[in-house]
Amino acid sequence: MEKKSPILYKKENECCGCTACATICPKQAIKFVYNSEGFLYPSIDFDKCIGCLKCEEICAFKKDIATPIAKNQNTEIFAARSKSEDVVISSSSGGMFTVLSDFFLDRGNSVAACKYVYESDKVSLTLISDKTERNEARGSKYIQAELEDAFSEVIAFLREYPEKKILVVGTGCQIAGLDLVLKSKKMRERAVLVDLICHGAASSNLWKQYIQKVEGEQENEIDYITFKNKRYGWEKPSTFVKISGREIPIKPYSDWFYMGWSLRESCYQCPYTRIDRNSDLTIGDYWGIQKVMPDFYDRMGVSLVITHTDAGRKLFESVKNNIDYRISNRKDCLQPRLTFPQSRPADRDIFWKDMLQKGMDYCIEKYVEQYDISNKEKVKRFIKNVIKNSRIFLSRTR
Ligand SMILES: Cc1cc2nc3c(=O)[nH]c(=O)nc-3n(C[C@H](O)[C@H](O)[C@H](O)COP(=O)(O)OP(=O)(O)OC[C@H]3O[C@@H](n4cnc5c(N)ncnc54)[C@H](O)[C@@H]3O)c2cc1C
Ligand code: SF4
Ligand code: SF4
Ligand code: SF4
Numbered sequence: 001m002e003k004k005s006p007i008l009y010k011k012e013n014e015c016c017g018c019t020a021c022a023t024i025c026p027k028q029a030i031k032f033v034y035n036s037e038g039f040l041y042p043s044i045d046f047d048k049c050i051g052c053l054k055c056e057e058i059c060a061f062k063k064d065i066a067t068p069i070a071k072n073q074n075t076e077i078f079a080a081r082s083k084s085e086d087v088v089i090s091s092s093s094g095g096m097f098t099v100l101s102d103f104f105l106d107r108g109n110s111v112a113a114c115k116y117v118y119e120s121d122k123v124s125l126t127l128i129s130d131k132t133e134r135n136e137a138r139g140s141k142y143i144q145a146e147l148e149d150a151f152s153e154v155i156a157f158l159r160e161y162p163e164k165k166i167l168v169v170g171t172g173c174q175i176a177g178l179d180l181v182l183k184s185k186k187m188r189e190r191a192v193l194v195d196l197i198c199h200g201a202a203s204s205n206l207w208k209q210y211i212q213k214v215e216g217e218q219e220n221e222i223d224y225i226t227f228k229n230k231r232y233g234w235e236k237p238s239t240f241v242k243i244s245g246r247e248i249p250i251k252p253y254s255d256w257f258y259m260g261w262s263l264r265e266s267c268y269q270c271p272y273t274r275i276d277r278n279s280d281l282t283i284g285d286y287w288g289i290q291k292v293m294p295d296f297y298d299r300m301g302v303s304l305v306i307t308h309t310d311a312g313r314k315l316f317e318s319v320k321n322n323i324d325y326r327i328s329n330r331k332d333c334l335q336p337r338l339t340f341p342q343s344r345p346a347d348r349d350i351f352w353k354d355m356l357q358k359g360m361d362y363c364i365e366k367y368v369e370q371y372d373i374s375n376k377e378k379v380k381r382f383i384k385n386v387i388k389n390s391r392i393f394l395s396r397t398r
Contacts, residue, residue, distance in 0.1 A: 018177030038205020094303030172272025197284025
């Protein structure tokens with residue numbers, strides 16, 4: 001009988017890089033290679049492949065694009081923040097990641113979350129068993145994590161410690177991939193899966209190239225990074241690295257992220273830019289809180305929490321003593337990334353052509369200075385309009 005050949009993606013926007021296919025492959029026939037933009041994509045070694053098609057079947061991203069996740073009538077929505085001001089200040093939103101992970105670590109369970117690895121300048125999904133390491137995973141990194149064997153490490157942990165549970169936090173696509181992998185291994189009930197509201201993931205190699213240029217100019221390596229420092233408040237995050245104790249802004253890189261030029265192709269058709277998810281619980285920023293709950297506004301940040309399953313509701317219930325919270329609803333919590341994906345910039349192809357052919361210095365010049373003021377204003381106005389229009393739309397359809 002002729003051996004079947006799996007097709008993992010035809011176009012680059014069909015693969016989010018979650019690594020579920022490689023994790024499930026019984027022959028270790030799938031490895032990940034960088035494309036020209038520096039995003040990791042699966043590549044099959046057809047000499048090892050036996051044609052079982054398990055890799056195709058496990059692909060949540062393509063399934064969720066084809067059949068959008070159904071509306072969940074049991075969803076519960078909250079505005080929440082840690083009772084600890086220190087935690088809120090050290091976190092990107094209201095500190096829910098710390099609150100939820102404390103609950104797991106205090107009971108001897110484990111956490112898997114994305115840390116910045118200074119030695120290799122990449123973001124990694126890492127198994128964490130103490131609070132010092134957990135604190136290193138705090139904060140949003142606007143770089144796509146390189147998952148490598150992270151899903152297999154979660155499985156190995158659950159096998160090695162049958163009495164323990166794990167909390168895994170990641171983007172919607174990572175968590176949707178892990179959800180199917182754990183179900184296929186009959187381990188899903190031993191994990192609580194938390195996903196983030198997500199604008200998109202920027203190329204990890206673009207970041208490495210950018211930061212190596214900064215390090216070269218400063219003649220030293222970075223020892224600290226933040227994309228969301230709150231010294232001017234949660235809504236005006238400062239973005240910088242520290243080298244030899246000095247702050248160096250990384251604005252060009254973060255502008256490319258916010259403007260959408262540097263995002264993975266899959267992000268422009270992301271099926272997880274909505275309220276309903278495959279996770280147990282979703283966390284993000286509660287943008288617009290000052291309009292819908294002015295008395296709960298905190299200039300240092302408020303988290304949006306959405307529970308989807310009994311496990312998610314139970315976890316939120318268990319941490320209520322450590323947070324301040326208010327009940328919210330589907331209409332009030334809306335923001336662009338719960339409504340539709342970031343749109344693909346009309347000049348994205350030109351950005352990458354320029355980056356590859358003319359180089360980073362040219363792009364820093366062309367895609368920051370010239371676009372900066374006018375387009376940032378346009379983005380702000382666009383976000384305001386989207387929130388306004390989503391609310392009008394929902395009030396008409398209720
Ligand atoms: C790339 C990205 C885009 C985002 N876009 C939005 C958005 O458009 N709207 C919105 O409301 N919220 C967005 N968020 C989520 C938000 O910024 C906070 O991360 C979230 O609310 C958790 O904050 P916290 O205060 O609970 O804790 P924090 O301590 O800030 O927790 C950060 C959590 O994010 C994880 N994380 C950080 N970087 C990455 C990464 N690159 N990949 C995977 N996981 C990562 C960490 O492991 C940790 O679990 C985004 C996050 C990321 C990483
Ligand atoms: S989306 Fe995930 S499972 Fe699907 S092909 Fe890409 S890496 Fe593999
Ligand atoms: S078809 Fe089976 S053996 Fe081949 S790459 Fe996919 S999972 Fe691996
Ligand atoms: S926007 Fe969607 S596809 Fe892109 S990283 Fe976020 S969850 Fe994944």
